[in-house]
Every structure is written in structure tokens, then in C-alpha cells.
Amino acid sequence: MKTNRDLSRLSESQLEDAALAWLKELGYAVAHGPHIAPGETAAERDSFGDTVLIGRLRDAVARLNTGIPAEAQEDAVRKVLRVATPSLVQTNRAFHRMLRDGVEVEYPRPDGSIAGDRVRLIDFDAPSENDWLAVNQFAVVEGQASRRPDIVLFVNGLPLAVIELKNAADEQTTVWSAYAQLQTYKADIPSLLGYNAMLVASDGVAARAGSITADQEWFKVWREIDAPPSPSPSIPLPKGEGGTATGMTYPPSTTGRGDGGEGQQAQQASARLELQTLLIGVFAKDRFLCLLLHFTAFEEDPDTGAVSKIIAGYHQFHAVNAAVEETLRASGMGVWGETHDPQDTEGRYWAGRMNDGAEGDRRAGVVWHTQGSGKSLSMLFYAGRIIRNPKMQNPTLVVLTDRNDLDDQLFGQFQRCHEILNQTPVQAEGRDHLRELLNCASGGVVFTTIQKFLPEKGERMPALSDRRNIVVIADEAHRSQYDLIDGLARHMRDALPGATFIGFTGTPIEKTDANTRAVFGDYISVYDIQRAVADKATVPIYYESRIAKLALNxxxxxxxxxxxxxxxxxxxxxxxxxxxxxxxxxxxxxxxxxxxxxx
Known part of the structure; x- marks a missing residue:
């Protein structure tokens, strides 16, 4: 009898059981919603209107904040429970600040003075120190609405994820039926979604994840778990009977039937992996907390005030983490792990250490993510991640373009999402202003064009800082202006001799382009157009040759x-x-x- 499950044949309740089994393997405790409902012996809520498991939250706050008085801890719990505003997204934004930075509290010292502090809701440094719980059929009543999400994931009693599942055997339902149900929850039970960090929709075949503001276009597949070299856009198939490439197993089959022909087997194996890959790739404890802390941003439109919540895709998540590791290596300010050998094949996706990178060589590498796949956001997430890394000791980031219009566009993106940077970026207005900004002792996110590094005629660019925790982030790093010998990159090296260079580009580096590699190093991550099209991150372009006659009037x-x-x-x-x-x-x-x- 086969042990692999064909998820496309499962009912909704069976699919729910399969998802809970995978979450249990990730270390989550599992509870049945009706068993912990109000009025039950094991009740964890006073009413169906409560969406936070308050007992678990209080226990976690006490455990993680032993140096803060109990009264201040309880004040923090009250602030979390009263975070709601008339706007769902603004509520979610305010809660995300609490989650990321802690809850501000004050309490009297023995001498009568007032102390200010922050109460931690989550231990981001030690994921296992948190309380992880998956609950199915979690009923919520709000106003006249009564809703029962399929699975809610709690961390320290906080409902951070909602997973909605549909029966793939029903031809009338798809993954977008589950997506539509999530939209209903936003309207009917906002008290649950105000705390949300991730929404997941699946029909057992397809699985998509997104934020509370994401439309269908931005509910994306999570295709990789650990970003291994992959020769094609397809998900790796299971290795052997009863297991997968990830080492996880499926719940035992109850049908006792075979899957059909080999082609059908491969198709079904790929399909059943999609939900499992998403659950493992997103909700493994360390990855989920990393996504919360470093890969979630709120973007505010300066004209309308509308706010969107952005969560990184899998290619951005893995690329940025690899880029941070390479930056620590290149700057000589940290340690790093094993190298990876990417496969040079079509439809490839890869992120990891370079084979030839040396400690302190100041060349962090190049991230090539095809145009339209969110390169600007990858740069934003990278900047936020580097700024928060304690090994970088409050770095200065220089974001570099070769045109004023690109500088304005990229600066606008960073400015609209500045909360993730913990500071407001600054745009250099001229050469003198640039030199003033770079003369700072530490910190800062400075935007400039490469032309502002030109010295006065007949002079050499003076050294502005020899600090090693300066990182130059170059947009479209393959361009000719980055010539180390004759181009403007030489002047930048003169001005910032200790800086580490990293490049982001939407087009591949030519094999003959020695200049780009001399300045930045080799690829850190590759996400090519075939992979992006397969993920629907970009749309395909088709070329049809025609002859069109030309005539002049x-x-x-x-x-x-x-x-x-x-x-x-x-x-x-x-x-x-x-x-x-x-x-x-x-x-x-x-x-x-x-x-x-x-x-």
C-alpha cells in the first residue's frame, strides 16, 4: 500500500488533518477548536469574541520579560488586546510594531522615578522559547457574523496566521474559493485578522500565501524551502516511497488505490507537494519569525494615505538571507556557512554562498532577479536586514543608481516603507551634501547617483570614511559606469576604501563582463525569467517576426x-x-x- 497521499482526492476535513500533521512535525502543538471553546473543560477563551488566547499570552509575557514588573507586563497585555482601530490595516500595522519592537510601558522605580521599557511579545532569537499552537475549526463571533476558519496558528497566544482550505475534489472550488473566504473574514471578523501576519489559501492542489491587503495577483506560491539549486521551475518530486525531498512524510493513505500512470504520478506528486512546501517553507519556526521581523513591510501612498502590507516572496527571502551572509563575509564583520555550487541551467533559482568569495574582499556579490519580480523590494528587505544585524554595528548604507530618475524611483520606494529601516532615508542633493552625509560616524541610508562621486577636474576623490561597516548597494550593477579602472567605481573606492559592494540587477551579467565581477563579485542569487513566469511573478513576452513596409509621405x-x-x-x-x-x-x-x- 502506498503511503503518499494524493491531496486532490481528499475531502476538506482530510486535507485539514494532513496540514495539521505537517505542522505537528514542525513542532506545533495541535488543538481541536471545539475542545478549547468557551464553556468546555479545556476552554482557553471566555467568549467566542475573544481571538487572543489570553492565558498563553500572559504566560509568554511573564516568561520573556522577567526584569519588568508584573503590573507593567499586564499593562502590555491590555495594550495588545485594545490595539483595534476603525481601520483593519492600521490596526495590523500598529500590532506589527508591537510584535517587532515590543510594547512600550512605564513603571515606577524604587526611588520614585519613572522607567520606560519595552515588553517583548515574542523571542525572535530563540524560536523554540515561544508557544506554538495550531487550532482547527476556531469559531469566532463578531457582531452578527459567525465564522469558523479552518486552521489558525498561534504564537504565544497571538493568532498570527489563518489557513483556509477547500475540497479539490469539488470541481466548483479552487484555491481562489479559499482566497474569497479569507476576504469574507476580513469583513466579518476583523478582530481576528487585526493580529494576522500571513494568510494561506489552498484547495489541496494549489497553495498561495499573502498579506491582509494582497489581492489575487499578490497571493503567491512558496516554491522552495531551503533554496537549493533547482534545474527547472517544477517542485522537486518525492524521493522514494512514503517520503519527500524534504524528509517529511504524508499521512497514511486510506484509499488503498494506486495513482495511475507514471505521468499522472509525477503530476500528482508535484501537486501534493505545493501545500506541504508552503507550510514547511513559511511556518517552520525560525523562518516564520524571520519573515515577521525582516520581510514584512507597510507601504504608505504619500498622496492618498492608503497603506499596503507587503510580505517577501520565497525568492526574495532566500536571496536576501544569502546576501546578508555574503556581506558579513565580504566586510570581514562576521562568520558564514558552507558554499553552494549553483547549476547553470534554464529556469533556475538559487541563493547561497559563492565558491570564490574571500573574507574581507569587499565584494558581496550580485543578486540577479529578472525584471518585474520585485527587485526594489528585495533591496529594501536587504537594507532592513543589514541595518538590524548586530554584527554590522550600525552600518551606513549607500544606495547607488546611475540616473536621477532611477534614484528618485528607488528613494520613493524606500521612503514609503521606511519603518522597516528604523530610520528615514536621505537623498543626496549634490556632491557637497553627499560628502557631508558620508562623513557621519555611523548609521544612515543615503541615496545618490554614481556621478556625484566624480572629483573636481584634475583631482583625486578624497577618502570620506575608511569604516568597514559601509555597504554600497548598486542598482543595475551590470552597467558600464561601474568600471573599476576607468569608470566611476574607482572614485567610489577612493572615497570609501573600506566599503563592501553589492549589486542588484534585473538582467544577467555578460560572461565577458570582468568589470562588474571585479567590483561586486559573482552571483549570490539567480531568479531567471523562466522561473518568474512559472511563478506568475512576470508575464511572458512572445515575439512574432513580420515584415512591415515603410513609406515616407x-x-x-x-x-x-x-x-x-x-x-x-x-x-x-x-x-x-x-x-x-x-x-x-x-x-x-x-x-x-x-x-x-x-x-
Whole structure:
């Protein structure tokens, strides 16, 4: 009898049991919602309107904050329970601050003075010190609405994740039916969703995760657990009967039936892994807390005030963690782990240590994530992660572009999500302002274009700081301006001789491009277009060759000549001839509306 389960045949309750079994293997305690409901012997709530398991929260607060008086601890618990505002997303934002930074409290000292402190709700440094609980059929009553989410995950009594499951055997339901149910919860039981860190929807075949503000487009697959080299966009198939590539097992089969042909087996194996991969990849204790702390951002539109909650995708999560490890190596300010040997194959995804990186070489590497897959957000998450790393000792980050418009775009992204940085980024207005910003003793996120590192004519760029905890983050690192010998990168090395360089790019580095590698090093992470298309992070582009005839309206020529002469009046003859040649080129003709319509 086979032990692998074909999840597409499971009922909703069986799928729920399978998910709980995987969570139990991750170290979660499992409870049946009706058993801990109000009025039961093992009740953990006074009413169905309570969405926090208050006893567990109080126990965790006492355990994690032994140096803070009990009265202040209880004050922190009250603030958590009263965090609600009229806006669900603003409630969630306020709670996320408490989760990340602790709850602000005050209490009297023995001498009568007032002490300020922060009460920790979660131990991010030691995940196992927290209380992990998965509860199924967790009924919530709010107003006239009564809802029963399939699975709620609690950490220290706080309902941080909701998992909604649907029966894949029902042709009328899909993963988006589960997504729609989650949207209903937002409207009907916001008291539960105000504490939420992650939403998951699955129909047993597909599985998607997103934030409370994410629409369908931003509910994404979580395809990798530990970011191993992968030769194709497909999920690795199980290794042997009864197990998977991750070493996790499925609940025993009760059907006693085979899965059909080999092709069908492979398809079903891939399908049943999707939910399991998401649960392990996201909700393993250390990864989930890392996502909460370092990979969750709130973006506020400066014009409308609308707030969106952003959670990193799997490619961003693994790439940034690898980039931080490589930065510690390159800066000489930390230790690192084993190297990985990425496979140079199509549809690849990889993140890990470089083979040739040496300690203190100041070349952290290059993250190549194809255009449209969230490169700016990857840079943001990397910046926040580096800033919070104690080994970097309050670093200064220099975010570098080669054009003013790119500088403005990237600066805008960081500014809208500045909370994750614990500081407000600053845009250098000129060379003098840049030098002033970089002369600081520590800290700071500085945006600039590479041209501002140009010295005065005939002079060498003066050294602004020799600190090793300065990190230069370059956007589109493959460009020619980063030439170490003749280009502007040389002036940056003169100005910041101890800085570590890391590059982010949406296009691959040419194999012959020695300059980029000399400045930044080799790839840290690769997420190519085939993988991005498979994940629906980008859309495919198709090319169809056609011949479109070009023709010039002879009647328009005299008018064009007349207007050209008027515009170029006063220009030297040689200059006018150059302009004529430039604008008479084929490039000007191919944009003709009639030709575009034909194509």
C-alpha cells in the first residue's frame, strides 16, 4: 500500500488533518477548536469574541520579560488586546510594531522615578522559547457574523496566521474559493485578522500565501524551502516511497488505490507537494519569525494615505538571507556557512554562498532577479536586514543608481516603507551634501547617483570614511559606469576604501563582463525569467517576426525641412548635418503609427 497521499482526492476535513500533521512535525502543538471553546473543560477563551488566547499570552509575557514588573507586563497585555482601530490595516500595522519592537510601558522605580521599557511579545532569537499552537475549526463571533476558519496558528497566544482550505475534489472550488473566504473574514471578523501576519489559501492542489491587503495577483506560491539549486521551475518530486525531498512524510493513505500512470504520478506528486512546501517553507519556526521581523513591510501612498502590507516572496527571502551572509563575509564583520555550487541551467533559482568569495574582499556579490519580480523590494528587505544585524554595528548604507530618475524611483520606494529601516532615508542633493552625509560616524541610508562621486577636474576623490561597516548597494550593477579602472567605481573606492559592494540587477551579467565581477563579485542569487513566469511573478513576452513596409509621405518632406531649418537656426553647418543624419535614421521611421498598426 502506498503511503503518499494524493491531496486532490481528499475531502476538506482530510486535507485539514494532513496540514495539521505537517505542522505537528514542525513542532506545533495541535488543538481541536471545539475542545478549547468557551464553556468546555479545556476552554482557553471566555467568549467566542475573544481571538487572543489570553492565558498563553500572559504566560509568554511573564516568561520573556522577567526584569519588568508584573503590573507593567499586564499593562502590555491590555495594550495588545485594545490595539483595534476603525481601520483593519492600521490596526495590523500598529500590532506589527508591537510584535517587532515590543510594547512600550512605564513603571515606577524604587526611588520614585519613572522607567520606560519595552515588553517583548515574542523571542525572535530563540524560536523554540515561544508557544506554538495550531487550532482547527476556531469559531469566532463578531457582531452578527459567525465564522469558523479552518486552521489558525498561534504564537504565544497571538493568532498570527489563518489557513483556509477547500475540497479539490469539488470541481466548483479552487484555491481562489479559499482566497474569497479569507476576504469574507476580513469583513466579518476583523478582530481576528487585526493580529494576522500571513494568510494561506489552498484547495489541496494549489497553495498561495499573502498579506491582509494582497489581492489575487499578490497571493503567491512558496516554491522552495531551503533554496537549493533547482534545474527547472517544477517542485522537486518525492524521493522514494512514503517520503519527500524534504524528509517529511504524508499521512497514511486510506484509499488503498494506486495513482495511475507514471505521468499522472509525477503530476500528482508535484501537486501534493505545493501545500506541504508552503507550510514547511513559511511556518517552520525560525523562518516564520524571520519573515515577521525582516520581510514584512507597510507601504504608505504619500498622496492618498492608503497603506499596503507587503510580505517577501520565497525568492526574495532566500536571496536576501544569502546576501546578508555574503556581506558579513565580504566586510570581514562576521562568520558564514558552507558554499553552494549553483547549476547553470534554464529556469533556475538559487541563493547561497559563492565558491570564490574571500573574507574581507569587499565584494558581496550580485543578486540577479529578472525584471518585474520585485527587485526594489528585495533591496529594501536587504537594507532592513543589514541595518538590524548586530554584527554590522550600525552600518551606513549607500544606495547607488546611475540616473536621477532611477534614484528618485528607488528613494520613493524606500521612503514609503521606511519603518522597516528604523530610520528615514536621505537623498543626496549634490556632491557637497553627499560628502557631508558620508562623513557621519555611523548609521544612515543615503541615496545618490554614481556621478556625484566624480572629483573636481584634475583631482583625486578624497577618502570620506575608511569604516568597514559601509555597504554600497548598486542598482543595475551590470552597467558600464561601474568600471573599476576607468569608470566611476574607482572614485567610489577612493572615497570609501573600506566599503563592501553589492549589486542588484534585473538582467544577467555578460560572461565577458570582468568589470562588474571585479567590483561586486559573482552571483549570490539567480531568479531567471523562466522561473518568474512559472511563478506568475512576470508575464511572458512572445515575439512574432513580420515584415512591415515603410513609406515616407513625399508631400510632408518640404514641411519637415522647413521646420528643421527653423529649429536649428543659429547652429553651425556641421552640427546641422549631424542632426539631419541622426533624425533621418530608420529608428525614426519604424515608430510611424501606420507601421505600428500593421505589426
Amino acid at each position: 513625399a508631400a510632408a518632406v518640404p514641411k519637415l525641412d522647413e521646420e528643421f531649418e527653423e529649429i536649428t537656426e543659429g547652429e553651425e553647418l556641421t552640427r546641422k548635418e549631424k542632426l539631419k543624419t541622426k533624425w533621418a535614421a530608420l529608428e525614426a521611421l519604424v515608430g510611424d503609427p501606420k507601421r505600428i498598426a500593421l505589426v
